Amino acid sequence: MAAGVLHTVLLRSDGNAVAWGMVNAGQCVIPPLDEGLSYTQVAAGWLHTVLLRSDGCAVACGRNGAEQCKIPALDEGMSYTQVSAGYAQTVLLRNDGNAVLCGSPGHSRILPLDEGCWYTQVDAGDDHIVLLRNDGRAVALSSRNHYGECNIPPLEEGMSYTQVAGGKNHTVLLRSDGHAVACGSNDGGQCDIPPLDEGVSYTQVSAGDHTVLLRSDGRAVACGRNESKQCNVPALKDDGVVYTQVSAGVTHTVLVRSDGVAVACGKSHYKQCRIPAPEPGIWYVRDHTVRGTDSFVCQLDVDGVDGAVALKCCGLAGNEVLRWKALGSELALDIQAYIAHELRVKLQSLRVVLPNGKLLASVCRANPRVRAGDLSDTHKS
Secondary structure (H helix, E strand, O other): OEEOOOEEEEEEOOOOEEEEEOOOOOOOOOOOOOOOOOEEEEEEOOOEEEEEEOOOOEEEEEOOOOOOOOOOOOOOOOOEEEEEEOOOEEEEEEOOOOEEEEEOOOOOOOOOOOOOOOEEEEEEOOOEEEEEEOOOOEEEEEOOOOOOOOOOOOOOOOOOEEEEEEOOOEEEEEEOOOOEEEEEOOOOOOOOOOOOOOOOOEEEEEEOOEEEEEEOOOOEEEEEOOOOOOOOOOOOOOOOOOEEEEEEOOOEEEEEEOOOOEEEEEOOOOOOOOOOOOOOOOOEEOOOOOOOOOOEEEEEEEEEEOOEEEEEEEEOOOOEEEEEEEEOOOEHHHHHHHHHHHHOOOHHHEEEEOOOOOEHHHHHHHOOOOEHHHHHHOOOO
16 A cells, blocks of 8 residues: 555555556556466555566556666566655565665665675655665665755664655654654654554554654554645544554555555545545455565564463564464574464564564574573563
């Protein structure tokens, strides 16, 4: 699901994608799918749309003046695992951990990676690119950096970044402790991240000309420019329905709910906020979780019970993905390996966040003999 400048793109449960809003450049003309394929992720730029297919190929439609829709061909064995669209550039993540840029030739090139590192997420802003590395660090590139949007805030010891978002002239980053930070232009308050209630964390961030954040309780908040009411997130009813994904455009916001309904707020001059109801039996879905070399981040809840440890593993959207019990004497290193095996992700791609915001891998590196029972002491105070 993605909000562009004046158009909206959504994924459906049948694997198709739909788009509406301004169509002057063909950004809403979604390429048809070959039989047996589906779309797994979408990205909306200013006047173009990029879509990731289930076979690991990417396609694009819309304005192509800077060749932002000219997706680089893949070598044999390569696939794309994530796509992102900015003003006149497209950034794509490959399954080997490298990032590929097309469009906006004035941009800086992608920085070389240290040995043993790879990119796990990419996001394109207006005139900058933000990239997340597998070691939890983030880097940002721009030919200008006029507003400090590339000045990534330093991390405290034991913390890491788990998601990045590039906006018009600012950057928002989600930390492993569930807090979010921002840098760059704050002329509309888009970097004034709302404080969190006790026991609540942020699970997803999105940046346009404003900032939208998804919370662990399924609610969403926004900050920044609100001339078009793009920060007036529709309230949820007390019926168990929550938000599962958010996307910030320039003057509108789009959100997908757990009941398969999509809602929007903000400017709708081109009907980009008038989301049509899908046919019976079809619903809107959030972007599919990308695994492979892309990092899989999960939050671990730990409770000690009679010499054993009850563990619950949740995705960043708060959805439970694994629950089990372990002996208190079991090595914490084995817990990381067990989660990777059960979730079918590569061990080196898995980042398990403890209740205190630290990474399980970092705790194990500091003390390889730490036990499962010791993890029950990592709850936030």
